[in-house]
Amino acid sequence: MRKILAERLFPVDTLRLLASERSAGQRLAFGGRQIPVEVLDDDSFEDIDIALFSAGSSVSARYAQAAVDAGAVVIDNTSHFRMDDEIPLVVPEVNAYKIADHAHRGIIANPNCSTIQMVVALKPLYDAAGITRIVVSTYQSVSGAGRRAMEELGKQTAALFNSQEVECEQFPHQIAFNCIPHIDSFLPDGYTKEEVKMVQETRKILDDPEIRITATAVRVPVFCSHSESINVETRTKLSAGDVRAILREAPGVLLQDDPQGNDYPLATQATGKDATYVGRIREDDSVENGINLWVVADNLRKGAALNAVQIAEILIRDYH
Numbered sequence: 001m002r003k004i005l006a007e008r009l010f011p012v013d014t015l016r017l018l019a020s021e022r023s024a025g026q027r028l029a030f031g032g033r034q035i036p037v038e039v040l041d042d043d044s045f046e047d048i049d050i051a052l053f054s055a056g057s058s059v060s061a062r063y064a065q066a067a068v069d070a071g072a073v074v075i076d077n078t079s080h081f082r083m084d085d086e087i088p089l090v091v092p093e094v095n096a097y098k099i100a101d102h103a104h105r106g107i108i109a110n111p112n113c114s115t116i117q118m119v120v121a122l123k124p125l126y127d128a129a130g131i132t133r134i135v136v137s138t139y140q141s142v143s144g145a146g147r148r149a150m151e152e153l154g155k156q157t158a159a160l161f162n163s164q165e166v167e168c169e170q171f172p173h174q175i176a177f178n179c180i181p182h183i184d185s186f187l188p189d190g191y192t193k194e195e196v197k198m199v200q201e202t203r204k205i206l207d208d209p210e211i212r213i214t215a216t217a218v219r220v221p222v223f224c225s226h227s228e229s230i231n232v233e234t235r236t237k238l239s240a241g242d243v244r245a246i247l248r249e250a251p252g253v254l255l256q257d258d259p260q261g262n263d264y265p266l267a268t269q270a271t272g273k274d275a276t277y278v279g280r281i282r283e284d285d286s287v288e289n290g291i292n293l294w295v296v297a298d299n300l301r302k303g304a305a306l307n308a309v310q311i312a313e314i315l316i317r318d319y320h
């Protein structure tokens, strides 16, 4: 969040960093200063205009309303408010008009990272030809599970190269040189919460409860950026050429589709960048009006902090 705010020259008069007792007292760099981390409490939001929450659903549940009551607009990066009918779930390139509704509750929800990159790529196709069905498989980097998960991938990789035992603390199984089809907890129907988030959030963001969607979310031994294989069925026919022409002009999308030149989206290239990269575009003739896409984005930037700051930029531009 701090890095994105600084990079985009967001007009911050005062930055207040709030966290638990465990983190209080640290100092973190911003704007050429070392900002002290303060303990979050109900009185932390006096004179705050915008409160960016990213400390887990329980913290958002406990403190978001206190921020709103103090006059702030909350942009919440957790799932707590995402499916609340009174709270807009926003990806600026897709449904920025929903931000105007924030007056209802003073809270705007940031979607799940895997949902964000998918709707950035699919919204232009939805507008051009309608979408009836989406089948998505994700290849999610370990950074989505946090710093300790990234450290675990590194440690396991080193251990294996040194013929040592691996320790599995952040994931149920070894993640190094492995794929784990288990992100967040399993539900009784066999889906994970991550997969259900993608289905429910996509329908809300596209404002279309009828889209048939199914997802399989997989953790892969990649440090940063999420990749997605997306099969989409459109209402009217789009050729691969039509899709390229549409996405070439789409907001937030960078087309990277020259397979003969070995040029297609890669997690290593997307990391640290703001764009949602789309390639491997091809027609799927196993169904009527089918298209396959490969979509990659930095899950910590567009998948989280960048999307939240873009919402804040719209707030101060259009609704200050």
Ligand SMILES: O=C(O)C/C=C/c1cccc(C(=O)O)c1C(=O)O
Pocket (backbone or CB within 6 Å): 056, 057, 077, 078, 079, 080, 111, 112, 113, 140, 141, 143, 144, 145, 183, 184, 197, 299
């Ligand atoms: O693991 C990933 O790659 C994405 C994880 C997202 C996540 C992890 C813990 C809690 C949440 C949550 O807010 O519920 C979320 C989210 O949906 O943004």
